[in-house]
Amino acid sequence: MSLKRRRTFNVKIDDDLDNRNIIDGQYLAKLINVKTDKQHILIPRKVGAILIGRSSSCDIKINGSDVSSKHCRLNVSSNDDGLCLYITDMSTNGTLLNEEIIGKFSSTLVKDGDTISFAKMGGTYLVKYFRDENQVRNGAVKRFGDDYVLGAHLGSGHYAVVKEARDRHNGATVAVKIFHPNRSSGNNDSDSKFQQEINLLLSINHPNIIKFISHYVEPINRSSSTTYLVLEKVNNGELFQRIINKQKLRQDETKAIFKQILSGLEYLHSNNIIHRDIKPENILLDVRRRSSPDEVQTGPWDEDELDLKVKIADFGLAKFIGELKFTNTLCGTPAYVAPEILSNQRSYSTKVDLWSSGVLLYVCLCGFPPFSDELAPPGMKEQILQAKYAFYSPYWDDISDSALHLIASLLVVDAEERLDVIQTMNHFWFGEEDNVEQNNTNNTIDEGIQRIHVRADSQPMSLSEKYMSDIKWEEQNKS
DSSP states (O other): OOOOOOOOOOOEEESOGGGSOOOSSSEEEEEEESSTTSOEEEEESOSEEEEEESSTTSSEEOOOTTOOTTOEEEEEEEETTEEEEEEEEOOSSOEEETTEEOOTTOEEEEOTTOEEEETTTSOEEEEEEOOOHHHHHTTOOOOHHHHEEEEEEEEEOSSEEEEEEEETTTOOEEEEEEEOOEEOOOOHHHHHHHHHHHHHHHHOOOTTBOOEEEEEEEESSSSEEEEEEEEEOOSSOBHHHHHHHHSSOOHHHHHHHHHHHHHHHHHHHHTTOOOOOOSGGGEEEEEEEOSSTTSOOSSSOOTTEEEEEEEEOSOSTHHHHOHHHHHHHHHHSGGGOOHHHHTTOSOOOTHHHHHHHHHHHHHHHHSSOSSOGGGOSSOHHHHHHHTOOOEEETTTTTSOHHHHHHHHHHSOSSTTTSOOHHHHHTOGGGGSOSSSOOOOOOSBOGGGOBEEEOOTTOOOOOHHHHHHHHHHHHHHHHO
C-alpha cells in the first residue's frame, strides 16, 4: 500500500477582493462570480494543474447538484503572451466557456474576459487576468478583457459570434464580433497589410454605417489568433426582421430606407471599399419611438415611430477571414450575390453591391427574392447567372413602373451596363410622389420587362415563410 501526497496550490476563495491589493505577482488571475453576493477565486501564478469539482479532494471545491466530483481542470501554462490558463472539461453535465460547452476531455485556452460556467448549478465566473506591473509601466498591448466585459450572446455565423459587451471605463454598451481562430500568417508584409485594412475600417465615419470602435488581435497559441472587433450597438434589429413582421414594406417606406442604404454605399465606394454582402440581415435599424402623437415624424415610418436610421453592418469581412473562405460562405446562400462572384471572376468592382441592392429592393417591395429554388427551373444559381426573374402578379400590381425600371437597371448581368451608386441615387423613382401608390394598367415596362402571373408549378416563398420553414427544420433536427 502506498500513500500519495496530493499536491496543494495556494488557491484562495475570497469574498472581499475589492478591499486589498492583489496584484503582487503571486496570483495569475481571479474568477469573479457573476453573483455579487458569492465568493471569488484567486488562481496562483504557478505552472501546473488545478482540479475543480464537488469533491473535497479538488483544489477548488464548487457546490451544485449537477457539478461532477471532478468537473474540470485548469492548467497554468505559458505561451508567447506569458502565463495563461487552459481548461479541460471532465464533467458529465458540461463545462461552458462563453456559454458554449467545451466538450468532455476537450481543452481550450481561457482568455481575459471569458466566462466559465460549471454546469447549471455550479455558478458562472468572469475571468480576469492580473497584469504584471512592469508590463503596465512599459505600455504593453492591452487585451480585450482589459477594456470590455462580455455579456449576452447576440448571434453567430460561419466565421464569428457576436456578443454584447460593456466598456469598463465608461459603462457604454457595444457589440463585439469575435472571429473564430485564424492561423497566424507569420508574414510581416501580410500583417502590415492587415493592420492597414483595420485602420481603414476604424477610420470610417458615416451616419448610415455601423461605427467601428476598436479591435484586438490576441494569440491563442504559437500558430493561431483570435480577432475581436468592437462595434457600435444598434438596438432595434435588422431590416430582415422588419420584412418578416410586415410581410413586405410600403413603397414610400422602402424608398426612404433605400436612400439611406445608397448614401452609406456611396461613402464606402468613394473610399474604395466593396461591401460584398448586402442583404436584409446586414441592414440594421435604429428606431426612435414617438412619445406622443404630437411629435412630427421625420419620414414615412410606422405610426409609433418618430425616426428611423439605417446602419449598414458586416462590410469588408474578407479583410478578416480571407478571400477564399469569404467567397465560399457567400456561395452557400447566393440569393443576393452578383453573377460575377458566382462565376468565380478573379476581379470585380463596386457594382456587385448594386446587384445585391437590386435584389434587396425587390424583396422589400414584394416580400420574396427574385431568385429562388421555388421558382425553378432553372435552379437559383442559373437564374442569377442569366438574370432570369419576373415581376409576378398580383404581388407587383400596385408597385410603380419606375420602381420596376430601377430594379431592372440593377439586375443586369453585364456589370459594365449596370447602374453605379451615383446613377442609382439619381434614378427618377426617388423623385416620384409617395402619397399615391400607382395602380398600373400596362402589361409591360421599359425594355420588355413584363408583369406576369406566377406559374402554378412555381409559387414564390416569402421571407416570412422561408424563415418559419428554417426554424421548423432546425427544431426537427435538434430533436
